[in-house]
C-alpha cells in the first residue's frame with residue numbers, strides 16, 4: 182500500500198516540498214505520496230487527528246504552525262524542543278513525534294561549500310521561525326559573535342531574549358545600530374525581503390558591507406540570486422542562497438520517515454531546479 186506524507190501550513194500552494202518529495206519517492210522506487218494541506222490555525226488540532234486516522238507516516242510543518250504544532254504532538258525531539266519549532270513530524274507506532282531538520286539543513290549547506298560557523302562573526306537579519314534554526318546552529322558551533330537585527334525590538338520572541346541573556350556573544354539590535362562598514366564574516370538574511378515576485382528590495386545594501394572575505398547567505402531560493410546576494414557577488418565576495426538548505430532539510434525529513442533509504446542530493450537538487458526554472 183502507498184505510504185502517505187504531507188505538508189501542513191497556510192498558505193502551502195507555492196511550496197516545492199510536494200515536488201521534491203514525490204520526485205524522491207520515484208527515484209527511490211518507494212511507494213509513497215506527499216501532498217500539501219492548507220490548514221488554518223483554528224483547524225490544526227483536528228487536522229493532526231485526521232492525518233493520524235488516515236495513517237500518515239509523517240508530515241512537514243511550515244508557517245504559521247511550526248511552534249503551535251508542538252502543543253498537539255505526543256513527543257518532541259530534544260533539539261526541536263530547544264529550538265522551539267518543529268518542521269518534521271514522524272508517526273512512531275501511532276504517536277506523533279516532532280523534529281527540526283532546518284538547523285541541520287543550514288549547517289550542511291555551509292559544509293557543502295567547505296564552510297563552518299566556528300569562530301565566525303555573524304549577523305542575522307530577522308527573528309522569525311527560520312531565524313531560530315539559524316541562531317540555534319550558530320550557538321551550537323559556537324560562533325565568535327552573533328548580532329540579530331530586528332525592526333521591532335519590542336516584538337522579538339522571548340526565545341531570542343533568553344539566548345542574549347545567557348550568552349555574552351549574542352546581541353539583539355535595531356536597524357538604527359546597523360553599520361554598513363562592519364567586520365562580519367557571515368551576513369545572513371532570514372527576512373522575506375527580495376523573494377519572488379518582489380525582487381527589487383534588500384534588507385541592507387550589501388555592495389559595500391563587510392570586508393573582503395565576508396560571505397552573504399540568503400535563505401531565499403526564488404529567485405536564485407536576490408538583490409542581497411547580487412551586491413555581495415558583484416563586489417567580489419562569496420554568496421550562498423537557500424536552495425541547499427531547503428534540500429538538506431527535506432533529505433533530513435525523508436531520512437526520519439524512511440531510515441533505510443539512501444537519498445542522493447544531486448538528483449534532488451536537479452528536480453527542484455527544473456521546477457524553479459518555471460517559477461522564476
Ligand code: NAP
Pocket residue numbers: 244283286306307308309310311312332333336371372373374376384400401402423424426427428430
Ligand atoms: P517569519 O517567521 O514570518 O519571519 C520573518 C522575519 O522577517 C520576521 O522577523 C520579520 O520581522 C522580518 N521582516 C519581514 N519583513 C521585514 C521588513 N520589511 N524589514 C525588516 N524585517 C522584516 O518567516 P520565516 O519562516 O522565518 O521565513 C523567512 C524567510 O526564510 C522566507 O523567505 C522563507 O521562504 C525563507 N525560508 C527558507 C528556508 C530554506 O530552507 N531555504 C527555510 C525556512 C524559511 P517582524 O516580526 O517585525 O515582522
